[in-house]
Structure formats: C-alpha cells, structure tokens
Amino acid sequence: MARLEREFFLQDTVTAAQELLGRYLVRTDGGETMVCRITETEAYIGAIDKACHAYGGRRTRRTETLYAAPGTAYVYLIYGMYSCLNFVTGPEDVASAVLIRGCVPVHGADAAAQRRFGVKAAEMSAYQRKNFMNGPGKLCRGLSIDRGLNALPLGSDALYLAHDLPELGLARRPDRLAFHTGKRIGIDYAGEAVDFPWRFWLDE
DNA sequence: TTCAGGATGTACT
DNA sequence: GTACATCCTGAAC
Numbered sequence: 001m002a003r004l005e006r007e008f009f010l011q012d013t014v015t016a017a018q019e020l021l022g023r024y025l026v027r028t029d030g031g032e033t034m035v036c037r038i039t040e041t042e043a044y045i046g047a048i049d050k051a052c053h054a055y056g057g058r059r060t061r062r063t064e065t066l067y068a069a070p071g072t073a074y075v076y077l078i079y080g081m082y083s084c085l086n087f088v089t090g091p092e093d094v095a096s097a098v099l100i101r102g103c104v105p106v107h108g109a110d111a112a113a114q115r116r117f118g119v120k121a122a123e124m125s126a127y128q129r130k131n132f133m134n135g136p137g138k139l140c141r142g143l144s145i146d147r148g149l150n151a152l153p154l155g156s157d158a159l160y161l162a163h164d165l166p167e168l169g170l171a172r173r174p175d176r177l178a179f180h181t182g183k184r185i186g187i188d189y190a191g192e193a194v195d196f197p198w199r200f201w202l203d204e
Numbered sequence: 205t206t207c208a209g210g211a212t213g214t215a216c217t
Numbered sequence: 218g219t220a221c222a223t224c225c226t227g228a229a230c
Contacts, residue, residue, distance in 0.1 A: 042222070051222065053215095062215060079223050080212030086222090099222060137223045186222050205230080217219080 002172070004161040006154060009070030013089040013096040017043040018200050020087075022173030024162040025103055027143040032111040034143055035165060036133060040102030040201040042184045044086070046095030051190035054095030064151075066095035071154030075140070075147050082137030083146045087161070101185070102134045104204060105142070107168050116142035177202070 004023065009016060018041075025036045046054035046066060053076070054063040065074040066088060074086040074097050086097040105112050109121040116138070117128050124132070133139035140146065145159070152159055164172040184199045 044222075053222080060215075076222085077212095077214065079221060080214070082212095082223050084222060101222085131224090135223070141224095184222070189220080190222090207227100207229085209226090211223105211225090213221105215219105215221090 001165050001167065002163040003155075004071070004163065006070055008161075009087060009089045009154070010091065011089065013043045013045050013098060014198060016087075016089045017041040017098040017198065018179060020098055020100070020161070021179050021200055021202050022177050024106070024165055024170060025100065025143075025159075026162055026165070027145065027159050028157060029111075029115075029144040032108055034105065034108035034112045035168065035170065036103035036105050036112075036139065036143070037170075038100060038103045039204055040100075040134070040199070042099040042101055042200070043198040044097050044099060045198075048193075049190070049196065050193040051184060051187035051196075052095065052097075057095075063095065066097055067093050068151060069154065073149055073152040073156075073159060075145060075150040075152075077147055078137070083140035084136040085140055085145050085149075099136060100139065101136050101199070102201065103139050104133065106170060107165075112142040115144050 020038050020041050023038055027034045044052040046052045054066040068088050069092050072088040075083055078084050085100045088097045090096045113121040133142050180201050181197050182199045
C-alpha cells in the first residue's frame with residue numbers, strides 16, 4: 001500500500017487536483033474502513049482566487065488550516081449542515097487546497113450506505129445509487145467526515161489518500177488519465193475567479 | 205426530467 | 218444581519 005506523501009501535496013495546486021483523480025480516499029470510522037475512488041476535484045489558490053476562503057491572505061480561525069502543512073485535511077461547515085473535505089497543498093504558510101467534490105465507493109459500501117441513507121448498499125434505490133457520493137456534502141456524509149477532522153495531519157490512519165491498495169485488489173491509476181476540465185461550482189460571488197477552469201472530473 | 209424554495213449554523217461585517 | 222466551495226423535497230411538466 002502506497003500512501004500519498006508530502007511531496008505529492010507540494011505540487012502546484014491545479015496539478016495536484018488533476019493528479020488526485022482516480023486515487024483512493026481511505027476513511028476508517030467506528031472500526032469500519034471505507035475506500036472511495038476520487039472522481040471530481042477543484043483547486044483553490046488563496047493568493048489569486050476570490051473563491052478561496054483565504055483570498056488576499058485572510059487569516060482567521062477558520063482559514064488557519066489552509067496555511068498548515070501540505071496534506072493536512074481542511075474540513076469546514078457550509079450552509080449550516082454540510083461538511084466539505086479539502087487537502088492542503090503547497091508549503092506551510094501558503095494557503096491553497098484541493099476540494100474533493102465527488103467519489104465512488106470501491107470498498108466498505110455497506111458502511112457508507114448506512115451513514116448516508118441508513119440502509120445497506122444493496123437496498124439503495126437507483127436514485128440513491130446515482131447520488132451516493134457525487135457531491136462534497138454527500139461524500140462527507142457517507143464517510144462520516146465533519147469538522148472534528150479539520151486540521152487532521154498527513155499520515156493519520158483515520159483518513160488518508162493512497163495510490164493503490166493491493167490487499168483490496170485496488171491498482172494504481174495510470175500516469176496519464178483522461179479527464180474533463182471546467183468552471184467551478186457554487187462560487188458565483190467570486191468575481192473573475194468564476195471563470196477559472198479549476199474543476200476536474202472523470203467520466204462516471 | 206427540471207426547478208424553486210427551504211433547511212440550518214457559523215464566520216465574519 | 219448577511220452570506221455561504223450544498224442538498225433534499227415536492228410540484229410541474
């Protein structure tokens with residue numbers, strides 16, 4: 001099993017967002033381990049990006065995590081009831097991160113379905129199956145990710161990213177992987193940054 | 205299938 | 218007080 005290490009998160013944020021597609025998000029909670037393949041990401045770069053919480057060097061209690069070490073988890077509450085999961089990129093004191101917007105379960109789907117809908121995976125409706133974890137709030141609900149995990153350091157067992165998980169038959173993604181590029185979602189307030197093509201996703 | 209509206213709480217002005 | 222990196226429901230088509 002090869003985890004993503006510090007060097008991965010020191011890449012340019014947009015590159016890191018693209019490189020996270022097809023990698024594995026591993027979450028252990030209540031003795032159950034759930035693994036998802038990442039299918040959608042967005043880049044947020046504090047220095048130049050009005051959509052980033054830390055735009056213009058804003059440094060508050062909430063945004064402090066964005067300035068933490070590369071690979072740190074940044075989890076915040078949005079619209080009063082949903083959590084969003086990011087991973088910090090770049091060196092300490094540089095505010096940038098990749099938002100995980102979507103993923104598909106590849107292991108522990110029963111545990112995730114229970115957290116998301118209160119049923120077993122096989123009991124999900126077609127509608128639920130389609131909307132399992134295809135959104136930042138949805139995947140956090142399914143994986144029991146909330147602000148309790150904010151500022152979780154790289155290397156934690158409760159939540160980490162992996163290139164592969166051979167023991168589960170999960171192979172490393174190809175070096176070159178076709179993906180789509182487009183504008184980010186839900187940031188209409190962000191001036192010219194609305195048009196930055198920093199959203200990336202896989203078919204599926 | 206699409207769409208409008210409401211839920212809900214924290215951060216920041 | 219206002220805005221928010223969202224999601225779900227119910228109604229209309």
